[in-house]
Structure formats: C-alpha cells, structure tokens
Amino acid sequence: MKKTKLFAIMGGFSLLMLSFIFMSLDHIDATNVAGTTSDIADFYAFEGDNPDNTVFVVTIQGILAPGVVTENASFDEDVLIEFNIDNTGDFVEDLVIQAIKRGDSIYFFGPSIPNQTGLESDVLTSAANHIVQISTIEETFITNEDGMSFFAGPRRDPSYFDFNRFIDIANGIAAPEGFYPPGESTDFFVGLNALAIVVEVPNLLLGAAPQHILESQGNINGLPPAYNVWVSAKRKQ
Amino acid sequence: MKPFKLNVFVVLMLSALMFVQCKDDDDNGNVIDLISCDDGIQNGDEDGIDCGGSICPPCQGDQLNFDGNFIQEDIAGRPGVNIIFGITDLSKNNYNVSEVANRTIFQEDFQEVLKNYYDIYAISLDIPIAFENNILHWNAETFTTIMSNYDALQVAPDGPTTYYDATNNLTFTGRYLSDDVMSFTLALMFGGADGTRFDGNNGTPQLTTDAVGPGDRDFTLPFPYLEDPLTQE
Numbered sequence: 001m002k003k004t005k006l007f008a009i010m011g012g013f014s015l016l017m018l019s020f021i022f023m024s025l026d027h028i029d030a031t032n033v034a035g036t037t038s039d040i041a042d043f044y045a046f047e048g049d050n051p052d053n054t055v056f057v058v059t060i061q062g063i064l065a066p067g068v069v070t071e072n073a074s075f076d077e078d079v080l081i082e083f084n085i086d087n088t089g090d091f092v093e094d095l096v097i098q099a100i101k102r103g104d105s106i107y108f109f110g111p112s113i114p115n116q117t118g119l120e121s122d123v124l125t126s127a128a129n130h131i132v133q134i135s136t137i138e139e140t141f142i143t144n145e146d147g148m149s150f151f152a153g154p155r156r157d158p159s160y161f162d163f164n165r166f167i168d169i170a171n172g173i174a175a176p177e178g179f180y181p182p183g184e185s186t187d188f189f190v191g192l193n194a195l196a197i198v199v200e201v202p203n204l205l206l207g208a209a210p211q212h213i214l215e216s217q218g219n220i221n222g223l224p225p226a227y228n229v230w231v232s233a234k235r236k237q
Numbered sequence: 238m239k240p241f242k243l244n245v246f247v248v249l250m251l252s253a254l255m256f257v258q259c260k261d262d263d264d265n266g267n268v269i270d271l272i273s274c275d276d277g278i279q280n281g282d283e284d285g286i287d288c289g290g291s292i293c294p295p296c297q298g299d300q301l302n303f304d305g306n307f308i309q310e311d312i313a314g315r316p317g318v319n320i321i322f323g324i325t326d327l328s329k330n331n332y333n334v335s336e337v338a339n340r341t342i343f344q345e346d347f348q349e350v351l352k353n354y355y356d357i358y359a360i361s362l363d364i365p366i367a368f369e370n371n372i373l374h375w376n377a378e379t380f381t382t383i384m385s386n387y388d389a390l391q392v393a394p395d396g397p398t399t400y401y402d403a404t405n406n407l408t409f410t411g412r413y414l415s416d417d418v419m420s421f422t423l424a425l426m427f428g429g430a431d432g433t434r435f436d437g438n439n440g441t442p443q444l445t446t447d448a449v450g451p452g453d454r455d456f457t458l459p460f461p462y463l464e465d466p467l468t469q470e
Contacts (some may be wrong), residue, residue, distance in 0.1 A: 011306075013423070020429070020463045024299060026311070026313040026316070026317075026320070027318060027320075029319045029320050029325065029329055029333070029402055030319065030326060030329035030330045030332070030333055031276075031329075031330065032249070032308050032330040032333065033311045033330075033333060038310040038311050039311055040311045040313045041392065042313065042316065042318070043313040043314065043412075044390075044412045044413070044414055045392040045398075045411050046392065046398035046410055046411045046412060046413040046414070046459070047392075047393075047394075047396075047397060047398045047411065049398050049446040049459060054392055054394060054411075057414070057461075057462065057463065058313075062467075064465070066466065066467040066468050067468065067469075070466050070467075070468075079310075080307040083382045084337075084389075086337075086389065089338045090338060091338040091386075092337075092338050092374075093388065099251065100303065102285070102289070102296065102301050102303075103284035103290065103296065104289075104292075105289075105295065107277075107301065108301075109351045117336075118336050119309040119310075119334065119335075119336060120306055120307065120308050120309070121306075122303075122304075122305070122307065123303035123304075123305075123307070123308045124305060125303050129395075131295065131296075131297075133292055137465075137466050137468060140461075140465070142400060144462065148396065149461075150392050151460065151461035152295070154466040155461070155463035155464060155465065155466055156454070156464040156465065156466055156467050158414045158454060158456070158463055158464075160417075160419075160449050160450065160451050160452065160454070161449060162447040162448065164451045165447060166419075166447065169354075169444070170354075170356045173433075175357050175358050175360075175361035175442065176358060176361040176362050176442050176445040177361075177442060177443065178358075178437065178442035178444040179437075179443045179444065179446065179447045180436065180443075180446055180447045180448060181437065184448075185448040186449070187315045187449045187450075188343050188379050188454055189256055190452055191467060192467070193467055196313055196461070196463055198460070198461035198462065198463065200460055201395075203394035203395075206394065209393065209394050209395075212393070212409070213269065213387050213391060213393055214383070214387075214391065214408070214409055216384075217306055217379075217382070217387055218373060218375065218379070218383055219374065219379075219384055220373060220408060220409075221354070222398040222406075223391075223393075223403050223407075223408070223409070223410070224351040224393040224395055224410060225393065225394070225395070226391035226392055226393040226394075226409070226410060226411075227313075227391070227393075227394065228314075228337075228389035228390070228394050229387070229389055229390050229391075229392055230312060230313060230314035230337055230389045231308060231312070231313050231314075231392065232278065232309050232311065232312040232313075233309070233310050234307035234309045234310065235307060235308060236305040236306070236307050237305065237306050237307070237308055
C-alpha cells in the first residue's frame with residue numbers, strides 16, 4: 001500500500017518534471033521557451049563597484065558548451081530583453097531598460113517609463129539610447145556613457161547548482177538520501193557558458209526605492225528600501 | 238572564303254581580344270554606386286538607413302527600425318521559482334507569460350508542490366513529516382505566497398547586496414553573483430525554524446543544501462563582473 005502510494009507520487013512527479021532535462025534557476029524552465037533565443041537562464045541585481053550604481057545581469061540561452069556552440073550562439077533581433085524596475089511597490093514596472101540586437105551591436109533604451117506595462121511592449125526609441133558592440137570569445141567591448149555601462153556577449157555561466165540531483169529529488173528517486181554530500185555533488189553549470197547582457201545604472205536614474213516588500217508581506221523588520229526588479233524576454237509578433 | 242582572308246580575319250579577331258578586359262573601370266570615377274551611405278535608403282548590408290554594416294558608420298538608435306509589438310515569452314525574478322514550484326509543464330508555461338502583479342492563481346499550486354516534496358520523504362522514511370515554519374518564520378502559505386505573488390528580486394540602492402546573510406541578519410537586498418541562492422531557497426523549504434531540519438545529519442535527508450559551491454569561479458572582476466567564456470571543449 002505504501003509502495004503503491006510512493007509510486008503514485010513518484011509517477012506524478014516524474015510527469016511533472018519530465019521537461020526538466022536541463023536548467024538551473026530559470027534555465028530552460030518550461031517547454032515553450034526551452035532552447036529558444038528568448039529563454040532566460042538567470043537574473044542578478046546588485047550594488048556595483050560604484051556603490052551609487054545598481055547592476056543588472058541577465059544570462060540567456062544558457063547551457064552553451066565551450067567552443068563551436070558558444071561561438072555560434074547569437075542574440076536574436078526579434079527578441080526584446082527588458083529589465084523592469086518597480087519603484088512604487090505594486091509590482092508593476094515603472095521604468096524599463098530595453099536591450100535589442102541590430103547588426104553587430106545591442107541597442108539599449110532607458111531607463112524610461114514604458115508606453116504600456118505588462119505582457120506587451122514596444123521599443124522606446126525616443127528614450128535615451130546607448131550602443132555596445134557585441135563581444136566575442138576573443139574580444140570584449142564595453143560602452144561607458146552618461147554614467148552607465150553596457151556589455152553584451154558570451155560569458156562563463158555564473159550559476160552553480162547540482163541540477164541533475166535536484167531533478168532526481170523532484171522525481172522522487174532521491175529519497176530518502178536527498179542531495180549528495182560534499183565531494184559527491186556535481187555543479188551542472190561549471191563548464192558551461194551563456195550569453196549575457198549587463199547594464200550598470202546610477203541609482204539616481206531609478207528613482208527613490210519603496211519600502212521593502214518583505215517588511216509588510218514577510219514580517220521581516222529592518223530591511224532597507226528596495227526596488228522590485230525582474231527581467232522579461234519578449235518576441236516581435 | 239580564301240585561306241588568306243580567313244587568316245586575316247582570325248588575326249583581327251584575336252587582336253581585338255587584347256583590348257577586352259574584365260575590369261570595369263571605364264566610367265572614370267563616374268560609377269553610380271548601387272550602395273552608398275547617403276542614398277536615403279537601407280541597402281547592401283546596412284543595419285539601418287545609411288548606417289551600420291561593413292561600409293557605413295554605426296547606426297544611431299533613431300536610424301534603425303525598431304517597429305513592432307513584442308510579447309512576453311519568458312520572465313525571471315527570484316531564482317528557481319518556476320522550476321521548483323511549477324506544478325505542471327502547462328503551469329510553468331503559463332507562469333512565463335504572466336504578469337508579476339497577477340500571480341495569485343499560482344499560490345495554491347505552489348503550496349501543493351511544497352507538500353508533495355514532503356510527501357515523498359514522509360513515505361520513504363515512513364514517518365509523518367510536513368513543512369514547519371522556516372528561519373524567516375514563514376508558514377507554508379506565507380512562503381508560497383511570497384514566491385508566487387512577489388516574484389521579483391528586491392534590490393536595495395543604499396546598502397550592501399545579499400540574498401541572505403545570517404551574520405548580519407540581512408535578507409533579500411539583491412542577488413550578487415556569488416550568493417548561494419539555491420541552498421538558501423532549499424533551507425527555506427526544508428530547514429525548519431533553525432535552517433538545519435533536513436540537513437543530512439542525524440539520519441535526515443540532505444535537503445537544505447545541494448553541497449555545490451561556486452568552485453573556481455572568480456566573482457571579484459570589474460564590469461561586466463562576469464568571467465570570459467570558457468574556451469576548452
């Protein structure tokens with residue numbers, strides 16, 4: 001009886017997790033985007049080397065093996081990458097920084113107020129714009145203008161996670177042990193690259209930050225004001 | 238035709254060939270370029286009107302065509318949310334095309350998934366176990382509500398960045414490259430009130446960490462902060 005139930009749960013989970021062949025934090029997280037040019041691998045936001053700046057990092061098209069696969073990976077002119085900044089605390093974007101490829105470069109627009117919020121966007125061509133040539137595996141290009149910095153190109157994937165073992169756990173076949181002990185665990189991403197877009201922005205351009213959402217929703221006291229930020233990938237229709 | 242006249246004809250024809258060449262330079266500089274950087278149209282390998290490509294100066298933003306309506310295909314806020322809590326592939330696809338501010342419909346599924354993880358170990362270990370309030374004092378509903386309804390990185394413009402810093406009692410002020418976000422997320426899921434409930438000790442499953450660190454990655458680099466791509470096969 002117990003085994004029957006265990007197998008039922010395992011079976012159910014196996015079906016749920018069948019699509020999780022590869023990925024980490026958002027790497028190839030669902031079939032509709034897995035392996036496409038709009039597939040977000042991971043997202044980071046942190047204080048820059050200049051503490052008055054915030055840095056946004058997105059990796060896309062993760063799981064690029066070094067060599068030919070990485071050399072052949074390219075940004076898509078039909079995919080608009082948007083860094084979204086909510087500075088009022090309602091989880092609706094008040095500002096966006098847009099990035100899109102044309103030719104051998106990535107064009108950046110913003111931070112600027114979007115014409116519309118939510119699932120659809122147009123490119124804010126009248127917003128402040130900056131250009132950075134796409135870096136290659138041999139050469140790195142950086143644009144520093146107006147206090148902002150821009151980069152786009154292949155990089156080593158900074159994510160680390162024993163992704164394969166997590167799949168086992170999700171599939172119910174890692175019970176009762178769970179993850180492997182140190183020395184037996186494996187970092188799935190340790191030898192892989194991804195395409196990255198990095199923007200560093202003065203906080204002055206992002207407005208005042210609202211009360212930290214987890215003070216009210218998570219009952220955590222003493223947190224500093226914080227923007228709510230996320231990244232989206234949108235495809236031209 | 239007599240042989241003599243035929244020979245003259247052949248010589249004349251061959252001589253004429255000497256004045257034929259493939260190089261087309263007979264316009265003496267008056268060539269009409271099919272492609273130029275000031276013809277007011279996008280042609281050749283130009284990226285925009287009279288800009289970009291192999292010949293023309295780089296395009297400025299206002300010279301390119303950025304028309305069109307772009308529709309969301311993927312989205313990411315907090316690390317691992319869709320992967321850990323998405324209940325079905327359909328649900329995960331739906332999550333990727335949903336708005337951050339419109340995610341309440343996912344909360345119940347997230348809570349069900351959290352329960353499923355526990356059920357696997359309850360059955361395997363043959364003991365009744367369920368989620369207990371975690372180190373942030375969140376119960377299952379609060380935890381999964383924050384994961385579903387508030388799925389964004391909180392990044393503090395004033396103050397240091399950390400996803401979780403027990404020493405300084407600071408959480409969610411951003412996500413630095415080095416932050417072990419997955420282990421912290423696992424600790425919130427399986428760690429109980431002190432973060433060590435299922436840490437692999439005392440016969441418990443090891444679920445509060447994947448025991449993977451950043452390895453030889455270098456997170457001390459200046460902008461763009463990420464390492465060069467790996468080049469070895």
